[in-house]
Amino acid sequence: MGSEQQGRVAVITGAASGIGRGLAEYAAGLGMRLVLSDVDGQRLQALCAQLQAQGVEAVACVTDVGDPAQVERLRDVAVERFAGVDLLFNNAGVMQTGYCWEITESQWQRMLDINLRGVINGIRSFVPLMLEQGRPAHVINTASLAGLVSSPMMAPYNVTKQAVVALSESLHYELSQLQAQVSVSVLCPGPVASQIMASNQVAGAADAQLSEMLDASIRQGMCPLELAALVFAAVQEKRFWILPHDFIKPAVERRLQSILEESNPVFQY
Numbered sequence: 497m498g499s500e501q502q503g504r505v506a507v508i509t510g511a512a513s514g515i516g517r518g519l520a521e522y523a524a525g526l527g528m529r530l531v532l533s534d535v536d537g538q539r540l541q542a543l544c545a546q547l548q549a550q551g552v553e554a555v556a557c558v559t560d561v562g563d564p565a566q567v568e569r570l571r572d573v574a575v576e577r578f579a580g581v582d583l584l585f586n587n588a589g590v591m592q593t594g595y596c597w598e599i600t601e602s603q604w605q606r607m608l609d610i611n612l613r614g615v616i617n618g619i620r621s622f623v624p625l626m627l628e629q630g631r632p633a634h635v636i637n638t639a640s641l642a643g644l645v646s647s648p649m650m651a652p653y654n655v656t657k658q659a660v661v662a663l664s665e666s667l668h669y670e671l672s673q674l675q676a677q678v679s680v681s682v683l684c685p686g687p688v689a690s691q692i693m694a695s696n697q698v699a700g701a702a703d704a705q706l707s708e709m710l711d712a713s714i715r716q717g718m719c720p721l722e723l724a725a726l727v728f729a730a731v732q733e734k735r736f737w738i739l740p741h742d743f744i745k746p747a748v749e750r751r752l753q754s755i756l757e758e759s760n761p762v763f764q765y
């Protein structure tokens with residue numbers, strides 16, 4: 497597999513930590529050339545310097561994915577440096593817990609801007625380039641288990657991740673209809689070891705308790721490099737659905753069953 501990705505160009509958003517960092521390190525191991533982006537410039541530069549020291553061809557571009565102009569610039573940096581893009585990982589994301597009626601307007605906006613508009617911006621900036629290139633290319637959108645099943649106290653996260661799944665399915669149908677060489681996957685993991693809970697803006701004691709519980713489960717989650725290996729295997733197969741945690745499947749089935757039976761949903765941990 498390494499030889500097939502050798503020399504190809506991957507753009508990764510949210511590359512400085514967690515899943516994005518795992519994808520970057522794995523892609524580097526395959527001999528890919530990397531455009532690393534993150535809103536956290538310091539951690540991004542550190543990762544880029546580390547990979548360059550290992551002989552990886554990498555460029556860092558500080559990008560807030562919620563800003564369409566910055567994502568356009570990210571594409572331009574990739575084209576200037578490597579003359580094209582083969583894989584785009586729309587990966588950057590943040591967490592927000594709390595009762596949906598207590599989450600503030602600005603907290604809702606932040607979630608929509610980063611988790612949803614970030615992916616929309618990535619698609620709008622990069623897919624036209626990929627189509628023009630006239631060679632195989634692939635987009636990987638990071639949704640979540642929360643893109644397939646809803647849980648309480650995480651409404652903005654569920655809303656944005658389910659929207660990312662819907663957006664990815666639409667993109668898949670459109671690219672298939674065009675018989676394009678561009679394909680798409682949607683990544684729906686359960687817990688993966690990362691720093692995501694640091695982005696949570698906790699409100700109230702009950703929410704702090706939930707946040708701690710989630711943080712503990714995420715800290716013990718799958719290793720990002722192990723996840724990256726599964727993602728690259730799916731990309732190789734041009735597989736749309738990437739569900740690295742089998743344990744989530746019964747929950748997806750229960751949800752679909754409740755829809756088809758029109759029975760009220762019951763949340764089960």
Ligand SMILES: NC(=O)c1ccc[n+]([C@@H]2O[C@H](COP(=O)([O-])OP(=O)(O)OC[C@H]3O[C@@H](n4cnc5c(N)ncnc54)[C@H](O)[C@@H]3O)[C@@H](O)[C@H]2O)c1
Pocket residue numbers: 509510511512513514515516533534535536559560561562587588589590610638639640641684685686687688689690691692693695714717
């Ligand atoms: N960790 C998990 O258990 C888990 C499970 C399912 C899905 N996810 C998703 O995986 C993706 C990566 O998250 P992670 O868990 O690795 O978290 P993380 O916090 O470790 O990494 C996310 C990175 O995104 C960056 N980022 C935040 N806002 C940004 C912005 N506006 N523009 C660009 N970069 C920004 C952060 O600086 C950080 O480096 C997210 O979309 C998240 O929702 C995570």
